[in-house]
Amino acid sequence: MAEHIVASTPVVADPTPFTLPETQRRVLRWTLYVGYAALTAGIFHGLAQALSYAGIDILGYFPALRSYYQGLTAHGVANAIIFTFSFANAFLPLMVARALSRRLDDRLLWASFGTLVLGNLLVIYAVVTNKASVLYTSYAPLQAHWTYYVGLVFVVISTWLALLNMLLTWRGWKRENPGVRMPLLAHISIVSYVMWFLASLPIAVEFLFFLIPWSFGWVERTDPLLTRTLFWFTGHAIVYAWLLPAYVSWYALVPRQAGGKVISDSLTRLVFILFLLLSIPTGFHHQYTDPGIHEGFKFVHAILTFGVFFPSLITAFSVMASLEMGGRAHGGRGLLGWIPKLPWGDPSLSAQLLAMITFVFGGITGLINASFTMNQVIHNTTWVPGHFHMTVGSAVAMTFMGVAYWMVPYLTGRKLWGRKVALASNWIYTIGVLIFARGMASAGLEGMPRRTFLVQAPYMDPDWLVGRILTGVGGTLMFVGIALFFVVIVMTIWKGKAGEAPKDIPWSETLIEPAKNGWATRLDRIGFWVIVAIILIVIAYGPFFLSYLPPNYVSPGFRIY
Amino acid sequence: MKVHTYERAFMILGGVLLVLCMAALVYATVALGIHLPGRAGEIEPAKVFTTPPFDNPGVHQTGPNQYDVVIIGQAWRFHPSEIRVPVGAELNFIATTFDVIHGFHIEGTRVNMMLIPGQISRLTYRFREPGEYLIICHEYCGAGHHNMYGKIIVE
Ligand code: HEM
Ligand SMILES: [Cu+2]
Ligand SMILES: [Cu+2]
Numbered sequence: 001m002a003e004h005i006v007a008s009t010p011v012v013a014d015p016t017p018f019t020l021p022e023t024q025r026r027v028l029r030w031t032l033y034v035g036y037a038a039l040t041a042g043i044f045h046g047l048a049q050a051l052s053y054a055g056i057d058i059l060g061y062f063p064a065l066r067s068y069y070q071g072l073t074a075h076g077v078a079n080a081i082i083f084t085f086s087f088a089n090a091f092l093p094l095m096v097a098r099a100l101s102r103r104l105d106d107r108l109l110w111a112s113f114g115t116l117v118l119g120n121l122l123v124i125y126a127v128v129t130n131k132a133s134v135l136y137t138s139y140a141p142l143q144a145h146w147t148y149y150v151g152l153v154f155v156v157i158s159t160w161l162a163l164l165n166m167l168l169t170w171r172g173w174k175r176e177n178p179g180v181r182m183p184l185l186a187h188i189s190i191v192s193y194v195m196w197f198l199a200s201l202p203i204a205v206e207f208l209f210f211l212i213p214w215s216f217g218w219v220e221r222t223d224p225l226l227t228r229t230l231f232w233f234t235g236h237a238i239v240y241a242w243l244l245p246a247y248v249s250w251y252a253l254v255p256r257q258a259g260g261k262v263i264s265d266s267l268t269r270l271v272f273i274l275f276l277l278l279s280i281p282t283g284f285h286h287q288y289t290d291p292g293i294h295e296g297f298k299f300v301h302a303i304l305t306f307g308v309f310f311p312s313l314i315t316a317f318s319v320m321a322s323l324e325m326g327g328r329a330h331g332g333r334g335l336l337g338w339i340p341k342l343p344w345g346d347p348s349l350s351a352q353l354l355a356m357i358t359f360v361f362g363g364i365t366g367l368i369n370a371s372f373t374m375n376q377v378i379h380n381t382t383w384v385p386g387h388f389h390m391t392v393g394s395a396v397a398m399t400f401m402g403v404a405y406w407m408v409p410y411l412t413g414r415k416l417w418g419r420k421v422a423l424a425s426n427w428i429y430t431i432g433v434l435i436f437a438r439g440m441a442s443a444g445l446e447g448m449p450r451r452t453f454l455v456q457a458p459y460m461d462p463d464w465l466v467g468r469i470l471t472g473v474g475g476t477l478m479f480v481g482i483a484l485f486f487v488v489i490v491m492t493i494w495k496g497k498a499g500e501a502p503k504d505i506p507w508s509e510t511l512i513e514p515a516k517n518g519w520a521t522r523l524d525r526i527g528f529w530v531i532v533a534i535i536l537i538v539i540a541y542g543p544f545f546l547s548y549l550p551p552n553y554v555s556p557g558f559r560i561y
Numbered sequence: 562m563k564v565h566t567y568e569r570a571f572m573i574l575g576g577v578l579l580v581l582c583m584a585a586l587v588y589a590t591v592a593l594g595i596h597l598p599g600r601a602g603e604i605e606p607a608k609v610f611t612t613p614p615f616d617n618p619g620v621h622q623t624g625p626n627q628y629d630v631v632i633i634g635q636a637w638r639f640h641p642s643e644i645r646v647p648v649g650a651e652l653n654f655i656a657t658t659f660d661v662i663h664g665f666h667i668e669g670t671r672v673n674m675m676l677i678p679g680q681i682s683r684l685t686y687r688f689r690e691p692g693e694y695l696i697i698c699h700e701y702c703g704a705g706h707h708n709m710y711g712k713i714i715v716e
Contacts, residue, residue: 067704135701139662141678142703224662224678267564288597290675291682295599302586306579313575317568367582372597373589376671380664380699447668449699457707459695461668512563554606554679558661560636560703 009513011099011184011252011262013173017504018101020094027109028090029411034116035086036404039397040486042078043479045071050436050475052455053382053448054468066130068453069561074127076136077152080392082120084242085155087400088196089116089162091245091407092189095252096166098505099186100173104165112161115154122151133561135451137235138211140227143557146215149207156200163193181514182524184265185252185507191272192244194526198533199237199280206230214557221553225292232283233541240279240308242392244272246399249352250319253403256508257349258326258342263318264512266520271311271318273523277533278308281540288372289379297544298372304540305370312363319356325511347422348506351402354430355395361434362390365441380451382471383444386437389478394433398426401485406502408489414496422488429481436474443467598674601655601683609633609659620646623653632656634663634676637705639696644713648691656682664700667713675700688715 020028048058048071065071089112097104125147126132132148170182170190206227214222251268255261262268284301287293327338344350365387368374378384409416416422440448443464448454454468515521522528564572589595609615610633618631618640630652633640646652656665658676665682666673674682688694698709 069701069704069706072701133704139700141661142701225680228662228677263568264564267568287675289673291598291677291680292600292603295597298597298599299586299590303583306583309579310572310576313579314568314572317571321565321568371582371586373586373595373671376595376597376673379673380666447666447695447697449664449666449697451701451706452697452699453707457710459697459710461695552603552679555661558636558703560661560705 009265009510010507011265011510012101012507013099013177013180013183013186014101018098019503020097020103024097024104024106024109025411027113028094029408031086031090031113031116032404032407032411034120035083035090035400036486036489038078038082038086038120039482042075042083043482045075046079047475047479049075050471050478052453053440053443054472054475055455056472057455064128067133067561069135069451070127070130070133072451073133073135077123077127079397080136080242081152081155082123083400084392084396085159086116087403088193088241088245089113089158091400091403092193092248093162093165093169094407094505095189095248096169096186098507099183099189100169102169102173105168108161108165108168112158112165115161116158119151119154119158122147122154124151126151130561137231139231140211140214140222140224141555141558142561143215143559146212149212149215153204153207153212156204159193159200160197163190163197166190166193181521184262184268184510184514185248187269187524188244188248188251188272191269191276191526192241192248194530195237195244195276195279195533196241198276198530198537199234199241202230202233203235206234210551219553221556223551223553224555225290226548226551228290229283229287229293229544232286233280234283235286236283236305237279239388239392240275242396244275246355246396247272247315249399249403250315250356252508253506254319254349254352254508255322255326256506257346257352258323259329260322260325260327260508262508262510263321265510265514266512266523267314267318269520269523271314273529274311275308276526276529277536278304278311280533281536282308283541284544285370285372285375288375292548293544294547300540302370302372304536306367309363309367309370316360316363322508323353345419345423347416347419347426348402348405350423351398351405351426354426355398355402358390358398358430358433359395361437362387362395365390378444380449381444382440382448382450382467385450386440386444389433389440390437394430398429401482402426404485404489406506408492409496409501410503410505412493412496413501414492414498415500416488417491417496418488421484425481425484425488428477428484432474432477432479432481434474435470436478439467439470439472439474441467443471595671596685598682598684602681603679604657604681606657606659606678609657614655615657620644624651627651628653630654632665634658634665634698634702634709636660636663636703637698637709639665639698639709639711642711644696644711646688646713646715648688648715650687652686652688654682654684654686661702662700663698663702663709666697666699668695668697670694673699691715
């Protein structure tokens with residue numbers, strides 16, 4: 001790679017240090033803490049689930065819990081929704097503010113934090129009182145208390161407010177910098193949440209027009225297939241909303257941490273625009289085995305799903321090339337000699353490198369899920385949680401933990417406490433998740449069902465045994481890994497040495513600098529790409545809705561949990 | 562846009578790989594006849610037990626080596642919960658649910674469908690090996706979900 005050195009451009013507008021006012025840093029900090037608290041709360045039942053598959057019932061030690069499924073709801077909501085979006089609500093606006101060296105809007109910052117907290121309180125109430133043990137997918141006609149749906153709507157609104165804040169900051173910057181291209185870091189951060197905004201509209205329709213009126217009793221019946229389809233209309237793109245903030249870090253920050261550079265400005269922007277276009281029109285791949293949806297529609301979504309794999313392939317190469325640059329800058333030689341030379345002793349980098357390794361397996365298993373022939377074998381077996389603990393459960397989660405190792409010090413002004421503990425946490429979690437996923441995946445191939453309190457099931461297949469043991473062992477290690485992470489963060493906030501924190505975010509420079517003219521500059525026209533995305537969505541979903549509507553209101557609510 | 566030669570090669574290779582995956586899917590659908598459940602009719606959940614063919618769940622011969630297997634899911638059991646079918650016969654599974662969403666998976670096979678209130682699920686399959694297989698409800702359906710299973714005996 002190294003022969004291509006051109007004049008470098010920082011991925012931020014102003015390379016001299018810029019920091020947000022303390023009042024704004026405080027809000028971002030607390031938004032982040034909500035996320036890490038949710039992560040930690042979620043893993044207790046994660047452990048109980050893994051052990052249940054291994055044949056060990058520890059639910060008795062959770063006296064407040066009415067059932068396994070109440071705990072599973074808490075695990076899914078806390079870890080997949082609250083943790084991820086709290087992180088993104090803090091991280092992405094911070095990236096935009098720093099990229100543009102411009103402060104955020106105070107009122108929007110507070111409003112976003114306030115709605116997040118309010119949403120959390122409502123959801124916690126519903127889940128803790130066992131009024132919402134419907135799992136995070138909220139499939140009707142299982143019906144939750146209205147506080148659960150309304151709480152989740154508030155969480156989504158908090159993400160919209162965070163996006164609005166970024167957009168206003170960008171607009172202000174544009175006015176003062178006419179004709180200047182938006183810096184890379186701002187572009188990819190904003191595109192990430194623009195994609196999510198578009199993706200979140202179907203679930204907003206599902207909750208506001210179907211589930212909420214139904215949970216209040218204003219309408220008696222609902223349509224299970226239509227609401228489920230609206231859920232997955234958002235539900236595939238939601239996984240990219242979790243992933244893209246991690247990609248922002250991998251593209252724009254990790255190269256610096258590794259001692260390398262972003263390979264190409266234009267290619268990076270292109271990747272994020274491709275995600276904006278392709279993340280949403282793929283939701284039927286979660287409904288391959290559903291009745292009521294024509295096979296042809298499913299086929300279209302399968303093709304687009306393979307399409308959305310493409311920008312991730314580019315990412316694999318680009319990020320790896322940045323890392324190679326870094327490893328060679330540290331004296332690595334030979335084909336692979338640069339790998340051990342990377343600064344593995346930096347817990348923030350090591351967490352993200354390990355996250356990338358698990359993501360290779362996450363990606364491969366994802367391709368298998370997308371192939372509908374294979375999907376019929378593994379749908380709703382433990383193969384699926386095996387897969388997504390290597391994507392959201394580690395590629396994303398470990399990146400968000402890795403980012404915490406610089407971001408919490410950066411926002412608090414305190415030095416990271418316990419670098420070695422943090423390193424141990426990374427490795428223990430990675431080894432754990434690989435063992436866990438191996439167990440879940442192999443037993444899943446043999447038909448072991450997910451979302452099942454297996455330790456109390458009246459059936460059992462001896463072929464699952466090895467997979468079940470690995471699940472239990474791996475899950476326990478994962479629990480230890482995140483528990484250590486929590487200790488590091490709490491101790492940093494509480495005991496970290498004041499004044500020894502990083503003064504700036506680890507932004508990188510780019511090797512191939514931003515295009516000055518040509519089509520690549522059009523990647524900045526986010527509004528235009530949103531329209532293209534909408535056209536694709538209409539092509540992918542229009543025929544289904546045209547042939548299906550009006551809704552088939554057949555189901556009253558069931559609260560059998 | 563400037564793209565490094567190696568990266569360009571990688572992108573092309575990756576693209577070709579994805580196209581090959583898609584080609585394999587087309588082959589599986591067209592040549593091997595592996596199909597997904599599709600639109601197979603609607604039904605009112607509350608009247609499932611009195612609407613044909615679900616008023617008579619079970620195995621019914623429809624041709625020389627052809628059977629309909631009619632199944633209803635209800636929290637937390639299948640009707641019928643034990644099924645006997647001949648090995649090698651063409652089995653047309655026709656299933657639906659009386660209450661909430663259930664799953665219908667015969668372990669180790671591609672007989673894997675969701676039972677969604679208001680919809681009829683259909684899938685065709687032939688067992689090549691005799692034996693006893695578990696039928697598992699693999700979608701969460703309430704407090705007793707893990708008790709919902711059945712058995713299919715292929716002889
Ligand atoms: C200590 C660490 C963890 C352990 C031991 C663990 C274990 C498990 C197990 C065994 C299941 C399957 C339960 C079942 O299907 O019955 C599960 C489901 C799930 N996990 Fe984790 N997990 C952990 C961390 C995480 C993290 C960090 C995330 C995401 C950021 C995550 C997201 C999920 C989701 C979304 C589900 C699906 C819930 C559902 O089916 O409704 N988990 N977890
Ligand atoms: Cu998906
Ligand atoms: Cu069930």
